[in-house]
Amino acid sequence: MRPTLHPRVKICCISSVEEAKLAIDCGASALGLVGNMPSGPGIIEDSLIKEIARAVPPPIATFLLTSETNADGIIDHYRRVHTSTIQLVDALTDNGYEKIRTALPGVKLVQVIHVIDDDSIKEAIRIAPFVHAILLDSGNPNLEIKELGGTGRTHDWELSKKIREQVDIPVFLAGGLQANNVRAAIDVVHPFGLDLCSGVRTNGKLDRKKLVDFFEAVDG
Ligand SMILES: O=C(O)c1ccccc1N[C@@H]1O[C@H](COP(=O)(O)O)[C@@H](O)[C@H]1O
Helix, strand or coil, X not given: CCCCCCCXXXXXXXXXXXXXXXXXXXXXXXXEEECCCCCCCCECCHHHHHHHHHHCCCCCEEEEEECCCCHHHHHHHHHCCCCCEEEECCCCCCCCHHHHHHHCCCCEEEEEEECCCHHHHHHXXXXXXXXXXXXXXXXXXXXXCCECCCCCCCCCHHHHHHHXXXXXXXXXXXXXXXXXXXXXXXXXXXXXXXXXXXXXXXXXEECHHHHHHHHHHHHC
């Protein structure tokens, strides 16, 4: 897909209605709400995800992050929270994209690819026809306790650039982004969107100054 001039920003790990308002106030186009995960700093209860999603005004998107890996589990998780978008942070075991899209028309699907090596490029190209966007992150699903995001680590942006060039749907870049590296990340990858959690937080709480610095760095 063609490079984007002004990447959208998704702020992840939102943990209250107040954090949602702060992120939107500073310029976020989308918010991430992290469901049950094997690890990670941003996990909240489904009841809170539902409450925050309901409070967010259009046109701001709300992403449910789910670690469910089959269509039935993902559909059930979505029905407990009702966000606008589902972010699949692990690989599907049943290739159930069509089943999810039929059961949940109007809900956007974003598949996370954890960028590790050239196989990550093949994986992104294979999955792109089934989803609305791809999100490139720095987790490691091969560990005994899976890391499915929220690592605070960057990955090889040259691999991400190759993926962005070879898929025809929007690509979000995530993984260790913060004010002091986001310009370089944009210049290499030219993603449609940016996604971050730890880079705009202090002691786990969303930090207005870090948010303002981040958006200034994105705007160049
Ligand atoms: O943040 C979490 O707890 C989390 C857990 C499991 C999967 C994804 C998670 N968050 C996502 O990870 C990216 C990158 O985080 P960071 O900026 O490197 O800290 C974040 O944007 C969320 O989409």
